[in-house]
Amino acid sequence: MDAQGAQFARQVADAADAWLRDPRDTQVYARLVAAVEAWREHVRPALEGIEHAGRRDPVDDLAAYPAADTAAAVAAAISSPPRRLDRVMHDVVDQLRAQTVTRAAPLRTGEWGALLGVPTAPVHSLGRDQVPVDPGVYLWCRGDEVVYVGTAANLRTRIWGRHLGGGVSLANSSLRRNVCEVLFGIPPTATGNPARQKVTQEQAAAIRAWLRECDLSWQTLPTPRDASDLEQRLRDEFRPRLNRL
Known part of the structure; x- marks a missing residue:
């Protein structure tokens, strides 16, 4: 070739x-x-x-x-x-x-079931102060589909400071990078390094708008390690489409 x-x-x-x-x-x-x-x-x-x-x-x-x-x-x-x-x-x-x-959906039993049972909130109407500062795991859902599961030492910082940011650099949010690929076909490998490709202001706004159309839920955990371990177990059982390997 x-x-x-x-x-x-x-x-x-x-x-x-x-x-x-x-x-x-x-x-x-x-x-x-x-x-x-x-x-x-x-x-x-x-x-x-x-x-x-x-x-x-x-x-x-x-x-x-x-x-x-x-x-x-x-x-x-x-x-x-x-x-x-x-x-x-x-x-x-x-x-x-x-x-x-044939791609499986998360089971509504066990740890996935407990997390899916947590009430969700529309991101567009969610206030910053409503998100706790505790460690935890969180789900980004679009309609009935779980599209992303993540972990954070501080849920508010991760969700508001990284995922809902409007900056043109996507290096600090894998979720924004993967949404960027869905919307514009730009692979995360091109936007994952601060020194590499940045998106335009219009593209950054479109990524934020896409995320604000979703629903969000979370579960707090005692420590960041507990949150990280739970996220890994969840991803081992089911990997949402915006969680890359």
Whole structure:
């Protein structure tokens, strides 16, 4: 695969990875469709005569790209007999959809059940002083879906000082970075370092607006270590889509 082909392949992998985390977002899906079409046009000449023995489908190279669920789906869709690109991509999408459908929701028993039983508050109407300064874990929910679970030594500082900030640097909030990827396709690796890419004021405002459309709940714990341990147990059982590996 040439350098430009590798770039197109990476765009497909990144777009599919973002869509897998938010399959109901039409903008994210449109990004995936556009990336696939651009890649298809680039590799189309190489597909002429693909049925000839010994020719490998260029999509094989995608399995080398570490895009978590996407790479696994691509690898599963590739078989040894050469095939046309449209058939391969059809299988890839089927794999991604299957993973999306079978992705578990958190159980409403045990520690997840206790946390889900805590009353939620709409973020847009939540006052800063309503959030405690204690250690704890917190849930960000959108509709009926848990989209993020986090831990904090000080819930108020974490939620208000980091996640609900409006600054153009996203380095101190993994939640804002992952929402940025959902909305604008900018990978967290590009926005996770203070010295690297920053978003525009308009993008920062859109990220904050998205978060303010969610609901928030939390559970206080005696110590930051207790909070961190609980968050890890929760994530081991179920990982919301905005919690990256």
